[in-house]
Amino acid sequence: MKKKRKRGFLWDLRKNWILWLFLCPTLIFFLINHYLPMAGVYMAFTDFNFKGGIFGSEFVGLKNFEFLVKGNVLGRLTINTILYNLVFIVLGNIVQLLVSIVISQISGKRFKKTVQTLILMPYFVSYVVLNVVAYNLLSYDNGLINNFAVNVFGGERLNFYTHAEWWPFILVAFYIWKGLGYGSVVYLATITGISQEYYEAAKIDGASTIQQIRYITLPALKPTCIMLVVYSVGGIVRGQFELFYQLVGENGLLYSTTDILDTYIYRATLNSVNYGMTTAAGLYQSVLGLVIVLLVNFMIRKTEPEYALF
């Protein structure tokens, strides 16, 4: 047997140079926007001043992390952030999956397009507008829900903005509603890619629609689903700041159930010039996020090795 020639990086570069060229923009992008700024995390350990800049400022060790630990908020905030994101990811993906399957089963072409457009629209609505939508739904005096409850069912008005216990549901509902259309497009694309031959064969064997979905569509969607979930896990410690900021805002009465890392950091450091502290908070989120990604990937590699990221 002939000994395999050693094929180094240069050989690969020569052979697949066009592919490498394609990769270049992404590499450069990541280098400039994600790797170079990493040096800036040093700021988390300094008392930043403008003259010294990032590396010339006084080193203060872990002092900038203190504000996260003080007042025993870190645990609550981290758990809130992760739980919210977990619900967003799991529930979000399930709903998107279901909707994309339903859409794929719709036969009328025009109806299908209309449904798709309608559910995609909220994705393009900014969170500021979302606040207006939410306020018009939930407001005490003129909100749609309150008016409906009073005029149709003769119930009593409810002040949503003083009841923290309802807000997890409200936030999840709005988030899923907003991301539904965009998320289901990905699944829909995968479904369209499944060869019709499988379905025809199944039909000949007498499989019902439910059975077709159960045994053909869902298994085919599994890789996409796992990949999307694993990717979103990376951001699980980063809260959906805009969503919480716009819907909850300054309303301290709701913070017991809606305060996440991002909103707390914003609130604490807004009125002072504290680059060190904000960087420290960001670093904490990044490190925790990295640990979680490694953990999840490890678990996937144990059970379904072919789906693991690395």
Next chain:
Amino acid sequence: MRKRRKWIALGMAAALMLGCFAGCGNQENDGTQGNDKETQEEGGEQGDESTAPDTSEHVDLVCYFLGDPPDDIQKVQDKINEILEEKINASITFQFTTWTDAGSKYSMVLSGGENCDIIYTAPYIGYYDFMDKDAFLELTDLIDQYAPELWDAVGERFFEETYIEGELYTIPNNYTEYTTYGISYREDLRKKYDLPVPDSMENLEAYMAGVKENEPDMQILNPQCAEYLVKLDRALAYDKYGLQIPYNDVHDIQNYWGSDQQIADYKKLKEWVDAGYWPVDAIGSSSQDPLVDFESGQTALLLGGNNFSKYLNSKVKMAEQNPEWEIAYVDNTKFNGVTYPAAPYHNGIAIPTNSLNPERAMMAISLLYTDEELNHLLMYGIEGEHYTIDENGYYVEAENNAAYGYEASNAWNFRNTALMLERSSQQELSDYYKEMDAVASQTVTPYVNHEEGFNCVITENTVAETTINALTQEYLTPLEYGMVEDIEGQVAAFMEKAEEVGLSDLQDEVITQWNEYLESKGY
């Protein structure tokens, strides 16, 4: 066919690459400017002080203002540059933070996110904090060397007040204005329902109750104003981190947080909500802006950041849009008898530490401040197009005024009394200032503005400061909106948390600095 496909692929890759580098254009620019600075510095050394500053290399300056730019800023900028090019071989670009998120944009500019050579400063946008972190250059030498005429143009007195421990970080301006709070209210409603002028706490409450009674659907005020309203009868020299120091007795430091006074204030606010002066859930709507609400007739009363000059603006605007509405103004002196002018550095001009051309920036500042043509261009736009000057020397709006109105560039820090154009309507303003002058001269410490003069920067208890910032919003903001039933309980819970994270240490640090401040100024 295959070959063609390959070329298409290659083309796409190239396009992607180009897109990637498109964003880097600015950075390359930075590089050349950096070199420019070096050569300039060298030139300066060789040139010595005897010769004129070297302006042989052309430079581009960036000047930042707060807020939103007027429509014709580009046009005016071109005109200004024509003159600047000729005089100091430099061109200037005016940038604006926009009002949305002005604070974070401002801090971003200073932290080196963008080129900036000249920047607006004000105590309310963190002047002392940024100064403490060395964000601005010390200016004495720069002025001496490149713009000595500024000392006289602004006036020695104003500079003296701006110096802190022998150092100067911002250039003050010599326009004295009174910006203490006051109430704008709907005079037509007052007349219609025969209500008292809201010039005392009693009359104010009677006015609000009267409007509510006759116009049940009207919101009386935006809740963001309410907190100011409830405190209007107190003249405070300091009011932060739970400490209140009365203007009339600066040595009497009072604990506000947890006090009966605080609880009484929140009860009053709750009373107002229950009376329907604003919606119980107003906090949930982010689209509320007190000024917009008032000017559009949604509310009957405006306070909080409202002062006489803003009232005049509202008056003009509302008279145009709804001539049947009439508004009037009551200043805070009616309630608490104290007023004081804005400090000279209330609007200041600074050069950021990371400026690439501080020398040329200083020359440009000087020209924009002292040269009549340049100053007028910046403040009022192009004569004949945006404004004209009548026979009495008053500023008159011209046809295209909407595109560049009076001081529309927000360059309040370039106000020069020697060059300033007055509007005929400004008579009212100067009369008001005279009136305030009389009051200010009679206070315990005449004309002193503690609010802006006390440069408190927390350095020891930064952790307590940030945690308490967060706690304040969580516990106290809902109280300010009158949303909480159990007021005592909420305040007690807040106090417990705040003490836990070191409120008293933080207050001690403020008190120490306050006493040092009083001592240094001899109050």
